[in-house]
Amino acid sequence: MTPHRPHPSRRIAIIGAGIAGLACARTLRQAGHDVAVFEAEPSPGGRMATVQTAFGGFDAGVQYFTVRDERFMQALQATAPDVVRRWSANAVRVLDERGRVAEAAPPAPESHWVAVPAMDSLPWRWAEPLAAAGALHLDTRVTRIARDRLSPTRWQLHTTGHGDEHLVHAGFDHVVLAVTASQAREMLQFSEQLAALPPALAAVDVAPCWTLMLAYPNAAQPGLHTLGPQWNAARSTHHRVSWLTRESSKPGRTAVERWTVQASAAWSREHERDDPARANAKLLRAFAEITGIHATPAHAEVRLWRQARTLVPLGRTHLWDDARGIGLCGDWCIGSRVEDAFVSGLALALAMDER
Numbered sequence: 001m002t003p004h005r006p007h008p009s010r011r012i013a014i015i016g017a018g019i020a021g022l023a024c025a026r027t028l029r030q031a032g033h034d035v036a037v038f039e040a041e042p043s044p045g046g047r048m049a050t051v052q053t054a055f056g057g058f059d060a061g062v063q064y065f066t067v068r069d070e071r072f073m074q075a076l077q078a079t080a081p082d083v084v085r086r087w088s089a090n091a092v093r094v095l096d097e098r099g100r101v102a103e104a105a106p107p108a109p110e111s112h113w114v115a116v117p118a119m120d121s122l123p124w125r126w127a128e129p130l131a132a133a134g135a136l137h138l139d140t141r142v143t144r145i146a147r148d149r150l151s152p153t154r155w156q157l158h159t160t161g162h163g164d165e166h167l168v169h170a171g172f173d174h175v176v177l178a179v180t181a182s183q184a185r186e187m188l189q190f191s192e193q194l195a196a197l198p199p200a201l202a203a204v205d206v207a208p209c210w211t212l213m214l215a216y217p218n219a220a221q222p223g224l225h226t227l228g229p230q231w232n233a234a235r236s237t238h239h240r241v242s243w244l245t246r247e248s249s250k251p252g253r254t255a256v257e258r259w260t261v262q263a264s265a266a267w268s269r270e271h272e273r274d275d276p277a278r279a280n281a282k283l284l285r286a287f288a289e290i291t292g293i294h295a296t297p298a299h300a301e302v303r304l305w306r307q308a309r310t311l312v313p314l315g316r317t318h319l320w321d322d323a324r325g326i327g328l329c330g331d332w333c334i335g336s337r338v339e340d341a342f343v344s345g346l347a348l349a350l351a352m353d354e355r
């Protein structure tokens with residue numbers, strides 16, 4: 001039986017398959033709308049990312065997530081109970097500049113969750129129904145949003161994809177930008193006939209983050225299970241580093257000794273223009289100072305997230321321009337966490353379905 005629909009079904013383009021875009025797309029599809037998701041990268045997830053190496057995977061972006069909103073818990077339980085696990089990060093320490101434990105681990109006030117076997121397993125799970133319906137366009141970067149030539153009340157998207165292929169996707173009633181704040185600003189500025197930038201969007205501030213990934217396969221020798229400290233995750237007050245974790249301590253991961261190190265927001269901003277080799281060397285030195293691990297890693301790789309952590313959010317769950325049919329969502333609307341991205345995508349979808 002077709003569910004009763006108080007509002008007509010619409011054709012909606014969603015730009016970005018991070019957690020916000022996926023949450024928005026799922027909700028709109030469930031409400032009966034015709035959704036197409038465009039993602040610039042070859043895989044969904046955005047900053048909920050896994051970097052695969054010969055030594056195992058690294059959670060290069062999101063380290064763990066918390067669940068405070070009942071709707072997020074319901075979505076996880078309904079769609080991905082086998083893909084999320086609690087992680088005993090109650091072992092999180094707070095370290096001083098020289099890597100000494102400054103504060104013992106406080107009892108975890110709430111569960112810390114990770115996706116298994118890798119952090120990108122959750123976005124992949126949420127992307128599956130879209131992919132099965134032919135509604136997920138990976139490796140497809142939206143370069144411009146314009147009025148539809150044949151139907152001027154609608155929108156068309158210009159994209160580039162595999163082998164620099166240029167395409168135009170037409171006939172959308174609405175467009176959702178589920179991208180970072182600066183990507184949204186850029187796209188709105190360079191697209192025709194769009195609203196002037198909402199002033200609140202200009203005030204959003206998101207810091208970059210350098211991430212260092214290290215593997216020590218030789219640590220797995222008889223009698224030597226791990227290198228360095230006995231803790232698995234720590235916040236650090238070192239001026240270069242804010243967070244370190246032993247990847248192999250997370251559920252579902254392989255045993256090879258691997259560390260992920262997140263640079264502080266201040267240091268990342270100051271060193272945003274560094275070349276990767278320089279950032280790698282500096283962060284490796286900080287890692288040795290903090291952990292006492294001076295062995296040369298078999299694998300050391302850095303990645304710069306240009307828009308990582310929200311410092312100043314928008315202060316509203318989403319933006320919706322009803323006259324033009326353009327919506328914006330993302331973690332930066334309300335915060336800096338995976339759950340904020342989910343809530344933002346969900347709130348925008350509900351607002352769009354209501355109109």
Ligand SMILES: Cc1cc2nc3c(=O)[nH]c(=O)nc-3n(C[C@H](O)[C@H](O)[C@H](O)COP(=O)(O)OP(=O)(O)OC[C@H]3O[C@@H](n4cnc5c(N)ncnc54)[C@H](O)[C@@H]3O)c2cc1C
Pocket residue numbers: 015016017018019020021038039040041044045046047048060061062063064065066140141142143178179180183209211262305307308309329330331332336337338339340341
């Ligand atoms: C280093 C780091 C550590 C973090 N640690 C944690 C943590 O421990 N816990 C936590 O809760 N959160 C953490 N976060 C924050 C978390 O990653 C975000 O809150 C969340 O993933 C944001 O989701 P999103 O969908 O809003 O944006 P994104 O994940 O950034 O998704 C945006 C998507 O849009 C795509 N896109 C952009 N432009 C285009 C275009 N023109 N065309 C098509 N696609 C486009 C991008 O490729 C991307 O996939 C961390 C982030 C970083 C970077």
